[in-house]
Amino acid sequence: MTTVLGIETSCDETSAAIVRGANGGARLDSLVILSQDVHRIFGGVVPELASRAHLTAIVPVVERALADAATTLDGVSAVAVTYAPGLVGALLVGVSYAKALAFARGIPLVAVHHLEGHLFAQSLEHEDAVPPFTALLVSGGHTLLVDVEEWGSYHVLGRTRDDAAGEAFDKVGKLLDLPYPGGPHLERLAREGDPTRERFARPMLKKGQRPGDDDYYDVSFSGLKTAVRRARDAAGDELPSHRADLARGFQDALIETLVEKTARAALAFKRDRIVLGGGVACNRALSDAMRSRAAEFGAQVFAPSPRLATDNAAMIARAGLFRLERGDVAGLDLNAYATRDLPGVVPFGPSALRPSDP
Ligand code: KG4
Ligand code: ZN
Numbered sequence: 001m002t003t004v005l006g007i008e009t010s011c012d013e014t015s016a017a018i019v020r021g022a023n024g025g026a027r028l029d030s031l032v033i034l035s036q037d038v039h040r041i042f043g044g045v046v047p048e049l050a051s052r053a054h055l056t057a058i059v060p061v062v063e064r065a066l067a068d069a070a071t072t073l074d075g076v077s078a079v080a081v082t083y084a085p086g087l088v089g090a091l092l093v094g095v096s097y098a099k100a101l102a103f104a105r106g107i108p109l110v111a112v113h114h115l116e117g118h119l120f121a122q123s124l125e126h127e128d129a130v131p132p133f134t135a136l137l138v139s140g141g142h143t144l145l146v147d148v149e150e151w152g153s154y155h156v157l158g159r160t161r162d163d164a165a166g167e168a169f170d171k172v173g174k175l176l177d178l179p180y181p182g183g184p185h186l187e188r189l190a191r192e193g194d195p196t197r198e199r200f201a202r203p204m205l206k207k208g209q210r211p212g213d214d215d216y217y218d219v220s221f222s223g224l225k226t227a228v229r230r231a232r233d234a235a236g237d238e239l240p241s242h243r244a245d246l247a248r249g250f251q252d253a254l255i256e257t258l259v260e261k262t263a264r265a266a267l268a269f270k271r272d273r274i275v276l277g278g279g280v281a282c283n284r285a286l287s288d289a290m291r292s293r294a295a296e297f298g299a300q301v302f303a304p305s306p307r308l309a310t311d312n313a314a315m316i317a318r319a320g321l322f323r324l325e326r327g328d329v330a331g332l333d334l335n336a337y338a339t340r341d342l343p344g345v346v347p348f349g350p351s352a353l354r355p356s357d358p
Helices: 037-042 047-068 088-105 114-124 165-175 182-191 222-268 284-295 313-325
Strands: 002-008 013-022 025-035 078-084 109-113 133-138 143-150 153-159 273-277 300-302
Touching: 002 047, 002 088, 002 313, 013 047, 013 313, 025 047, 025 114, 025 313, 037 047, 047 088, 078 088, 078 114, 078 313, 088 109, 109 114, 109 313, 114 133, 114 143, 114 273, 114 313, 133 222, 143 222, 153 222, 165 182, 165 222, 182 222, 182 284, 222 284, 273 284, 284 300
Parallel strands: 002 078, 078 109, 133 273, 273 300
Antiparallel strands: 002 013, 013 025, 133 143, 143 153
């Protein structure tokens, strides 16, 4: 039985977790997530403050994760840490701490790509959320559509050309005077909105798009954000009574684009499982819409619970266990990177261009 301590400090959550595993299976024994509330005052993450808050929190957060799993450092067989992508100063806190632990205890250090972590999150809750599947990762920093043939083998099909889905929620939240981060507030407001009053064009979703077109899987949300701003400005005195309709119109447009692009990918690769990840996967309207679309072609949708959808160290420990079992151990010269390609990306094969059911 391998016991992995996972550490995640890529943005504004200081998190540590213990995952135990053997023979391909894994069990989450503890997860501690400390969210840095300080950024709410500024309406966005302030990198310098994030790094300092990680420094203050990292030791007690790790100690708490060990205690919750009824273990100590003596029981840890490897330490897995997010090394990219993210805020470099924030990442370096986790990376330096993990390196020190690995060196002091003489245990392997495993470098985990944050987005590979998100791909693994759901498997900690559902034993069926394993490859092959279509993955939609939607967070504040990323929007990625990936075909996961097997762990470690990823076809990146589509990505955002501008704002990430969560970023779009947060920016539109700001336009509608909602607190930061806007996503959950906007989802709540949208429930009160009339879906027929504000219909925005579905971004990057056109009839006649064909597999192989570079906009077939990609998304873009900045035009939608501008459309919401124009509609907000045009509302004038009616804005207070119209905010919910704007929120609903925005959310419906964004969700329809994400759902259709994900369905295209699942159909093209004949996948009957769709795994959602990232903070926006907390959005019930998104998971409900994805479920009803997927039911049309017999696919099952897995959406993680909020603690595992948003940034957390459990997914880093789980992905770390996979990397460790493959022998992917990092050296003590490991660095942190703001951007880095997902490891295990495989190039497009002809099957990516030829959907079975257009
Ligand atoms: O994965 P995450 O915790 O951090 C990043 O890696 O970015 O995602 C945070 C993002 C924020 O943009 C937040 O507004 C969004 O996830 N979010 C939501 C919801 N809950 C969180 N967006 C839409 N609906 C939600 N219910
Ligand atoms: Zn994330």
